[in-house]
Amino acid sequence: MKKISFRNDILPLKNLLYRLALRITLDPAEAEDVVQETMIKVWNRRDSWDTIDNIEAFCTTTCRNLSLDKTRRMGRQEASLDSVATDPEDHSSASNPEEQAMQRDRVALIRQLIDRLPKKQRCVMQLRDIEGKSYKDIATLLDISEEQVKVNIFRARQAIKQQFKKTENYGL
CATH class of the missing domain: 1.10.1740.10 (RNA polymerase sigma factor, region 2, helix turn helix motif)
Incomplete structure (x- = not known):
């Protein structure tokens, strides 16, 4: 070792x-x-x-x-990351201020949607999509099966996708 x-x-x-x-x-x-x-x-x-x-x-x-x-x-299950990891100085590839504002709004919306997920889905999504961990590593870390990891990731992504589409189509 x-x-x-x-x-x-x-x-x-x-x-x-x-x-x-x-x-x-x-x-x-x-x-x-x-x-x-x-x-x-x-x-x-x-x-x-x-x-x-x-x-x-x-x-x-x-x-x-x-x-x-x-x-x-x-007992802080319903807090939000809105004020936490937002970098106002982030000038991504958007070419004009309107596009930059729209991009920041989309990122903020996705963060809000992730924050609303159940704890397990939120944690699995963090480890997989943000930290880049493998399914096997996530299963080991969370002490669940790889199938449960895949199911939780799928459900989390679907929930975010549906809520994002609903918001984008109809507004807040």
Whole structure:
């Protein structure tokens, strides 16, 4: 087995863990706390790192569980990411201000639709579509079967697609 180093193997995961915690808690401060708690828990288990097959999966699972616990305790299931990850200085490939405004509105709408998904679908979508994890990795991280992962991703995408079309066709 590979010798695991906190600095080289675990610390670089902090951004991935933050994005996962933010997607679950929907609160930047809470997400930072969760990442810090995750790092502390992993550090405290340093004596058993040699027995862990996949340290990234271990860290992600720990982060996910802590995020879910914090969300349950705080009761913040209906918060929104509208004010969180929006970059007003993002000048994407849109050529004029009107197109840029429309693009920002679409992104905001999709974020709102993702925020409304059930927790499991939201988490699976985050791991697959945003973090780029494989179905197998997601199944391992969430302790569900690969088929359940595929079903949850399909349902999440369908729900977002239907709601997006409805909104685009009829407005808000």
